[in-house]
Amino acid sequence: MSPKTLYDKIWDAHVAHEAEDGTCLLYIDRHLVHEVTSPQAFEGLRMAGRKVHAPEKTIAVPDHNVPTTLDRANAATMTEESRIQVEALDRNAKEFGVHYYPVSDIRQGIVHIVGPENGWTLPGMTVVCGDSHTATHGAFGALAHGIGTSEVEHVLATQTLIQKKSKNMKVEVTGKLRPGVTPKDVTLAIIGETGTGGGTGYVIEYCGEVFRDMSMEGRMTVCNMAIEGGARAGLVAPDETTFAYVNGRTHAPKGAQWEAALNWWKTLYTDEGAHFDKVVTIRGEDIEPVVTWGTSPEDVLPITGVVPAPEDFEGGKVEAARRSLEYMGLTPGQKLTDIEIDTVFIGSCTNGRIEDMRAVADVVKGKKIKDGIRAMIVPGSGLVRAQAEEEGLAEIFQSAGFEWRLAGCSMCLAMNPDQLSEGERCAATSNRNFEGRQGYKGRTHLVSPAMAAAAALTGKLTDVRELN
Amino acid sequence: MEKFTKLQGIAAPMPLVNIDTDMIIPKVFLKSIQRTGFGKNLFDEMRFNRDGTEIEDFVLNKPQYRDAEILIAGDNFGCGSSREHAPWAIADFGIKCIVSTSFADIFFNNSFKNGILPIVLPQEQVDVLMADAEKGANARMTVDLEAQEITTSDGEVIAFDVDPFKKHCLLNGLDDISLTMEKSASIESFEAAAAQQRPWV
Numbered sequence: 001m002s003p004k005t006l007y008d009k010i011w012d013a014h015v016a017h018e019a020e021d022g023t024c025l026l027y028i029d030r031h032l033v034h035e036v037t038s039p040q041a042f043e044g045l046r047m048a049g050r051k052v053h054a055p056e057k058t059i060a061v062p063d064h065n066v067p068t069t070l071d072r073a074n075a076a077t078m079t080e081e082s083r084i085q086v087e088a089l090d091r092n093a094k095e096f097g098v099h100y101y102p103v104s105d106i107r108q109g110i111v112h113i114v115g116p117e118n119g120w121t122l123p124g125m126t127v128v129c130g131d132s133h134t135a136t137h138g139a140f141g142a143l144a145h146g147i148g149t150s151e152v153e154h155v156l157a158t159q160t161l162i163q164k165k166s167k168n169m170k171v172e173v174t175g176k177l178r179p180g181v182t183p184k185d186v187t188l189a190i191i192g193e194t195g196t197g198g199g200t201g202y203v204i205e206y207c208g209e210v211f212r213d214m215s216m217e218g219r220m221t222v223c224n225m226a227i228e229g230g231a232r233a234g235l236v237a238p239d240e241t242t243f244a245y246v247n248g249r250t251h252a253p254k255g256a257q258w259e260a261a262l263n264w265w266k267t268l269y270t271d272e273g274a275h276f277d278k279v280v281t282i283r284g285e286d287i288e289p290v291v292t293w294g295t296s297p298e299d300v301l302p303i304t305g306v307v308p309a310p311e312d313f314e315g316g317k318v319e320a321a322r323r324s325l326e327y328m329g330l331t332p333g334q335k336l337t338d339i340e341i342d343t344v345f346i347g348s349c350t351n352g353r354i355e356d357m358r359a360v361a362d363v364v365k366g367k368k369i370k371d372g373i374r375a376m377i378v379p380g381s382g383l384v385r386a387q388a389e390e391e392g393l394a395e396i397f398q399s400a401g402f403e404w405r406l407a408g409c410s411m412c413l414a415m416n417p418d419q420l421s422e423g424e425r426c427a428a429t430s431n432r433n434f435e436g437r438q439g440y441k442g443r444t445h446l447v448s449p450a451m452a453a454a455a456a457l458t459g460k461l462t463d464v465r466e467l468n
Numbered sequence: 469m470e471k472f473t474k475l476q477g478i479a480a481p482m483p484l485v486n487i488d489t490d491m492i493i494p495k496v497f498l499k500s501i502q503r504t505g506f507g508k509n510l511f512d513e514m515r516f517n518r519d520g521t522e523i524e525d526f527v528l529n530k531p532q533y534r535d536a537e538i539l540i541a542g543d544n545f546g547c548g549s550s551r552e553h554a555p556w557a558i559a560d561f562g563i564k565c566i567v568s569t570s571f572a573d574i575f576f577n578n579s580f581k582n583g584i585l586p587i588v589l590p591q592e593q594v595d596v597l598m599a600d601a602e603k604g605a606n607a608r609m610t611v612d613l614e615a616q617e618i619t620t621s622d623g624e625v626i627a628f629d630v631d632p633f634k635k636h637c638l639l640n641g642l643d644d645i646s647l648t649m650e651k652s653a654s655i656e657s658f659e660a661a662a663a664q665q666r667p668w669v
Contacts, residue, residue, distance in 0.1 A: 016654050017651050017654040017658075021633055023633045025648060025651060025654065025655065027655070027659070036498050037550065040502065040503045040552075043501070048645070065499070081500070088501050130552075131550055132550040146550035146574050148550055148551075148552035148578035148581065149503075149578075150581035150644070151577070151578075154645050154648065158645065158649060158652075158655060159655065160655055162644055162648065164631070196544055196547055197544035197547070197572075200544070200572065201573070230544065230547065230572060230573070253668035257667060261666070261668045264666065296486050296488075315485075316483060316484070316543055317485060319483070319485075320485050323484070413549075415496075432549075434488045435490065435513065436490060437490050440494075440518070
């Protein structure tokens with residue numbers, strides 16, 4: 001038998017039908033659903049008189065629209081349109097009988113944090129959701145990717161997806177990370193190297209010592225942004241770190257089933273000599289804490305750098321850079337550490353987990369954020385929030401001057417009331433710095449949680465290694 | 469789904485690279501629970517001022533491109549969010565075909581589900597079409613899906629590739645779910661086998 005990649009193995013285990021031209025029906029083990037990309041899909045089912053094929057494999061939670069302020073139980077905190085979407089999900093979840101975490105449930109949170117946290121996401125699974133950041137679940141060695149609403153309807157109706165296999169890409173980060181360098185810096189540095197289209201047509205496997213050394217939270221941060229590099233999905237082979245994270249979670253297998261699962265999970269790695277269509281190798285030691293300067297996640301520079309000029313680029317990127325600089329209100333040659341910020345946003349499916357909360361607390365403990373800075377921390381789920389409170393982190397945040405919010409997507413995409421105003425500049429731990437992403441004409445610099453915390457203290461983009 | 473067979477129409481040039489789905493349809497317009505009505509907000513922040521007036525130099529606001537049915541776009545079109553509201557907005561506006569050097573994966577798939585044909589061509593050929601589109605309303609291109617050919621206003625013919633299954637679905641306006649349901653026996657036997665092999669799922 002020819003050697004296989006991890007992706008090949010998971011793919012092969014899920015092909016329910018293959019047509020002569022290679023078009024496959026890929027069986028889906030977990031379907032995650034949120035309120036923005038599902039109403040039209042449920043409506044489609046209703047109109048065709050169809051049922052959800054496997055409601056026990058379907059998990060729904062509202063996250064994009066929900067307010068994160070403490071008074072959100074009051075319906076008036078939501079706009080009418082948001083309320084209609086959340087109510088539609090309430091209704092659809094009940095009518096079609098899928099698992100559901102309503103806003104009032106402590107387990108509610110960002111769908112990509114809720115899945116792993118409750119043991120829904122397991123190694124070797126196929127996981128989809130009408131959300132591009134589904135790539136997050138690849139951290140478990142699960143094949144996970146975003147789909148459109150038509151595909152959401154297709155999965156609801158058939159538990160399969162019409163797919164052709166992607167190519168295999170290996171991203172290897174060797175050696176060790178230097179102090180102050182985090183998984184967020186690693187994933188941004190990779191996109192800086194490959195570009196936002198560099199992964200198009202591929203499923204990435206992240207290999208190398210840096211990922212082996214990384215926690216599950218860190219691996220989720222890395223895989224989360226695989227989509228920002230254009231890849232269909234990102235994967236990390238499951239190992240003892242994965243098994244330890246999964247073990248004991250509510251929906252993880254128990255007893256004899258755990259043993260059986262573990263036996264299979266331990267076969268999920270890329271065989272010696274398996275073929276990758278594309279390989280990118282980066283030395284872990286070469287990665288520095290990074291920030292984005294522009295309006296594409298590929299616009300990445302070490303914090304020690306300066307704002308580039310359009311002429312530093314080639315082809316269509318020259319015009320794109322010119323447009324980005326104007327939008328961001330930056331001047332070529334300006335030191336990144338001289339850029340003053342108005343706002344700090346810590347949270348999102350990229351960096352809203354407990355480890356991210358701890359990283360922020362480490363930086364801000366016993367300190368105060370700079371006067372005039374608006375700074376909010378939005379935990380990724382009610383459970384993350386509860387744990388952060390139990391560990392005393394919430395107290396640290398509040399004494400430092402941060403707002404400590406309830407769980408949701410919040411200012412990552414600003415569909416709820418958490419938005420930037422025109423020209424407002426934000427250091428954000430989220431995943432996209434697109435024009436208008438965090439609010440009309442808002443300006444986003446993507447950073448790690450530690451770097452966001454440092455920026456909150458100084459009021460400028462800051463090299464966290466220089467603090468103290 | 470509406471069929472796509474042959475289209476003769478005006479092509480609008482959008483050479484900017486990395487046009488993301490937040491640009492195509494900003495999130496403030498994602499709150500509808502319908503599939504229709506998004507066209508009026510297509511490219512909203514590039515197309516309109518905050519007071520609702522049009523930004524004159526945006527391509528689709530120029531008189532010669534207001535009725536464009538084809539977009540000639542820069543590299544990596546449709547990157548970012550998986551929102552199908554992006555192709556819904558594009559289709560609702562009246563654009564049925566997009567040509568670029570590359571598309572983001574999810575957007576590419578979403579387009580086919582909505583009767584939109586995304587075509588990938590090498591840079592040199594996109595350059596030819598971009599130049600043709602820049603001529604304005606007199607430059608009407610023809611996109612023939614059956615023949616897999618684009619004909620420029622000058623009569624130059626450019627061949628393109630398309631996945632045979634996706635082509636078949638577009639030409640006939642086929643609904644994926646009905647097609648898959650014809651294979652329900654395969655799905656059921658897969659489920660039975662998987663329940664033995666991986667009972668914990």
